Amino acid sequence: MSTIGAALRRIKWEQRMFWRNPAAAAFTFAFPLMFLVVFTAINGNETVTLAGGKAKFAQYYVPAIVGFGVISACYANLAFSVSIRRENGILKRTRGTPIAPVAYVAGLVGNVIVISLILAALTISLGLLVYGISFPGRYIGLIVTIAAAAFSFSAIGVLVSTFVPNEDAATAIINFILFPLLFISGTFGRVEPGSALGTVAGFFPIQHLNKLMEAVFNPFTDGTGLIGWHLLILLLWGVAATALSLRRFNWMPRST
Amino acid sequence: MVGRASDAAGDYEGAVSAAVMVAGLRKSYGEVAAVRDISFEIAEGEVVAVLGPNGAGKTTTVEILEGYRTRDSGTVSVLGSDPEHGGSALRERVGIVLQEAGVDHYLTVSEAVRMHSELYRQPLGVDEVVDLVGLEEKRNARIKTLSGGQKRRLDVALALIGDPELLFLDEPTTGFDPTARRQAWEVIKSLCNLGKTVLLTTHYMDEAQYLADRVIVIAAGRVVAEGPPSSIGGRASARARIRFELPHGVEVADLPVGTVAIDRRSVLIETAEPTGVLHRLTGWAVERGVELDGLAVDRPSLEDVYLELTAEQAES
Numbered sequence A: 001m002s003t004i005g006a007a008l009r010r011i012k013w014e015q016r017m018f019w020r021n022p023a024a025a026a027f028t029f030a031f032p033l034m035f036l037v038v039f040t041a042i043n044g045n046e047t048v049t050l051a052g053g054k055a056k057f058a059q060y061y062v063p064a065i066v067g068f069g070v071i072s073a074c075y076a077n078l079a080f081s082v083s084i085r086r087e088n089g090i091l092k093r094t095r096g097t098p099i100a101p102v103a104y105v106a107g108l109v110g111n112v113i114v115i116s117l118i119l120a121a122l123t124i125s126l127g128l129l130v131y132g133i134s135f136p137g138r139y140i141g142l143i144v145t146i147a148a149a150a151f152s153f154s155a156i157g158v159l160v161s162t163f164v165p166n167e168d169a170a171t172a173i174i175n176f177i178l179f180p181l182l183f184i185s186g187t188f189g190r191v192e193p194g195s196a197l198g199t200v201a202g203f204f205p206i207q208h209l210n211k212l213m214e215a216v217f218n219p220f221t222d223g224t225g226l227i228g229w230h231l232l233i234l235l236l237w238g239v240a241a242t243a244l245s246l247r248r249f250n251w252m253p254r255s256t
Numbered sequence B: 001m002v003g004r005a006s007d008a009a010g011d012y013e014g015a016v017s018a019a020v021m022v023a024g025l026r027k028s029y030g031e032v033a034a035v036r037d038i039s040f041e042i043a044e045g046e047v048v049a050v051l052g053p054n055g056a057g058k059t060t061t062v063e064i065l066e067g068y069r070t071r072d073s074g075t076v077s078v079l080g081s082d083p084e085h086g087g088s089a090l091r092e093r094v095g096i097v098l099q100e101a102g103v104d105h106y107l108t109v110s111e112a113v114r115m116h117s118e119l120y121r122q123p124l125g126v127d128e129v130v131d132l133v134g135l136e137e138k139r140n141a142r143i144k145t146l147s148g149g150q151k152r153r154l155d156v157a158l159a160l161i162g163d164p165e166l167l168f169l170d171e172p173t174t175g176f177d178p179t180a181r182r183q184a185w186e187v188i189k190s191l192c193n194l195g196k197t198v199l200l201t202t203h204y205m206d207e208a209q210y211l212a213d214r215v216i217v218i219a220a221g222r223v224v225a226e227g228p229p230s231s232i233g234g235r236a237s238a239r240a241r242i243r244f245e246l247p248h249g250v251e252v253a254d255l256p257v258g259t260v261a262i263d264r265r266s267v268l269i270e271t272a273e274p275t276g277v278l279h280r281l282t283g284w285a286v287e288r289g290v291e292l293d294g295l296a297v298d299r300p301s302l303e304d305v306y307l308e309l310t311a312e313q314a315e316s
Helices: A003-020 A022-043 A057-087 A090-095 A101-129 A139-161 A167-184 A196-201 A205-217 A228-248 B002-010 B058-065 B087-091 B109-117 B126-132 B148-160 B178-193 B205-211 B274-288 B302-315
Strands: A047-050 A053-056 B018-029 B032-043 B047-051 B073-078 B094-097 B166-170 B197-202 B214-219 B222-227 B240-245 B261-263 B266-271 B296-298
Touching (some): A003 A022, A022 A057, A047 A057, A057 A101, A057 A139, A057 A167, A057 A205, A101 A139, A139 A205, A139 A228, A167 A196, A205 A228, B018 B197, B032 B058, B032 B073, B032 B197, B032 B222, B047 B058, B047 B205, B058 B073, B058 B166, B094 B148, B109 B148, B148 B166, B214 B302, B222 B302, B266 B274
Parallel strands (some): B047 B214, B166 B197
Antiparallel strands (some): B018 B032, B018 B073, B240 B266, B240 B296, B261 B266
16 A cells, blocks of 8 residues: 555545534634734734835735644644544554554645645635735745745644643643744734844744745745745754654653 | 454464463563563464453553553564564554544544545455444444444444454443443454454453453463463362351251351351252251251352452552
8 A cells, every 4th residue: 555545545534524623624714814804904004014115914914824824724733633632542543553654644734734725725815805915926936835834834733742741731832832923923913123022033933934925925026935044944943843743752642 | 354364364474373472571660560570372263351450560561562562571472573563564463442542523433434444455344344343323423422332332343444363452341331331242252253363451250251262360460360261260179159048046056067157147158069068058957947048059250269369469
């Protein structure tokens, strides 16, 4: 049985389980889309300064929410579902079957990539149709940025799950890590470069994802929109989180 | 397809006649020795129950055999492989029912079984296995709507779907009501009839007695007794016990036979010659014209033997 075939079959089942679970589906989709609607309602008339010119708030905010969508689908979703599956013994049961661990993990990650793409398509459609932003056709830049973010935030999600001691703590730990970083990384509004918060945020991956998304959507500049420096830091986080996850990951419940 | 078990083992390179072999197994968690020195074998097609109190080392032993835990020392062989290194080739041939293991609640019974069937090279049919565990009426029910007993039978279905040669059942009926236990037993009994090798752990003596060819009693990390349920711990040769109520107007001293214990008016006699003792006793009673209420003759139950064996171990 090929590992790729096994992974594809796992994605199919992961998708089915995801959409059957209303709480998980709502949790993943509600946050990014709710913030998009609320924050553009509050700040919609403001302008932001992008490289090369000024634009309305949504031109900055929609790309940031595309990034948030990937984070929500990959990081939050995986950190939560891997913790829960470990604690209630689903991972242990799976470990007792012949499936290759890489195929199982590929199914998990493939599933959240599918969700990321759906969420990105929804967010961008809302941006184009409702908020009148422009997308300068940087499809490659968009795909590469989403792929890099999906890789890194999936790895970080799995890594954070290894620090979640039990089911009850999962939501709190996952969101206490996520939301402060979203705010200081400029997801909900520009954080001045060179400010203390901006400098701190520079050590973490979300700010770099936001800068990449902003550049991909910037209508005033030429090129692919890919900024090597930001891409590198984003990917380094993914590599480091993967390496640490491989060391820390456990199929067995913590509670026994 | 169901009968694949025995011939598949034959063409396995380095196959040994024992499906499971454990010798000198030891495992500690920090300072706590969970398994001190356990050795046993299980032949192909045999159904063996491992009995023991909580903390005796049952689950640790079984989880080492299942490949979930590493051992500190000792030799372990499962279907001819070391479970630490058996990998997916070994897992193809083994089915595991864990004490507690979740399954996605939003799938239906059929979907969960089909999802697991895709993990194996030569699975049984989904419908066949759902029928075998008696869940045919719940085929399209979401798993979250199943009762505890039905979920347990789903666990068995998920362990069976790969057509395993060897099945591990860790406390398969703990927490069941009597009806659900009976149903689960019938399911397990039917697996035994398929020629599967089964290792089950349990707290319940009647479960071991009903299902197992052989019982292994573990206490404080060691095997304290081993044998068929009918004769383990010297049950077969044990002294018979005769009980009855002391009739009114009769004192213990009046009885024609020696007694072991009296609780209020309940008399207990233990003897290696129950026929003769009973003859003297009943002859005396008929002669005196008294009735021996509650007259009963029995041997120590499996539970009596088990309690004695595990109590000795706890004291030492």
